[in-house]
Amino acid sequence: MTSPFPLALQEKLNKIPMLRAMEVDYRLYDGKQLQIACPLSPNINDKGTFFGGSISALATICGWTMTSLKALEAGVNCDAVIAEQNLQFLTPARSELTATCECTIPETFTSRLQAGRRARLDLTVSLHSDGQCVANFNGRYVAVPT
Template identity: 30%
Template sequence: MRGVGVPHPRLPLPSPGGEDDPAEFLTWLGEAIPMVAHLGIREMRRDGARLTWELALTPSLNDKGTGFGGALAAQTTLLGWCWTTLWLRRHGLSRDVVVAEATQRFLAPVTGDYRLECLPEDEAGPERLNTRLADKGRGRIALVQRLWCGDTLCLEARGDYAVLPAT
């Protein structure tokens, strides 16, 4: 077991122009962040700028039998971190990412298995991040996460993710 303050080894970057295998990335993520094994993530997929997780509700149940807000908020934050990390990796960069700010707005109870989606708040966000990284060696991107239970939007979240300078 890894100790406090000991970083987990980074996943090797995909081949130039390649992408991460979603199952391999999720396996690594579960090793790097132990709570991931308890989130109920069944699938991860990317469609253009959108990163989506399919999740089982059972691991995140609250005392009322619906989704526990704290677990759902953690999932939105982690999905944004994954979006940023995977975007960097597709661009051949292995960098540290941290959440700088996160907010959630709960709209309806989560009453069954659900889908969590993440995409840039602004379509030009990824290009601005790319420019900032090239010019300053660090950058930031605003992402939006939405949690859908069937056709019902249950949660909207927003986060700013900072890409730290290379060490």
């Protein structure tokens, strides 16, 4: 698993064995968009498509990573947790799966964290395979300053 993220976040990600087993690849982070992916082979189900649990895990970790990155950009180390999620499966994924999260951070997220308070972030992640949207994910994350 390669990662273009700060060392503190890389260390947290490296402690999650499931991400290594899924072969998660961190592709892009430009401050506004995060894109991660994983191959089909370690995530395959009995139908030859992506296991729903892997799709859910990739979406969840994409939002978790975005929350963690935005907290670090605000100058705050935090523990990010998912509080609520909704995942809509649209069609089977038959090849590499890519999760993309784009977000605009509300000012209250940064100000609450910098004041040492919990801050929530609502994120959307779209999941694509073979150029087709296969699932949509909405998650509410909470960043807790450490």
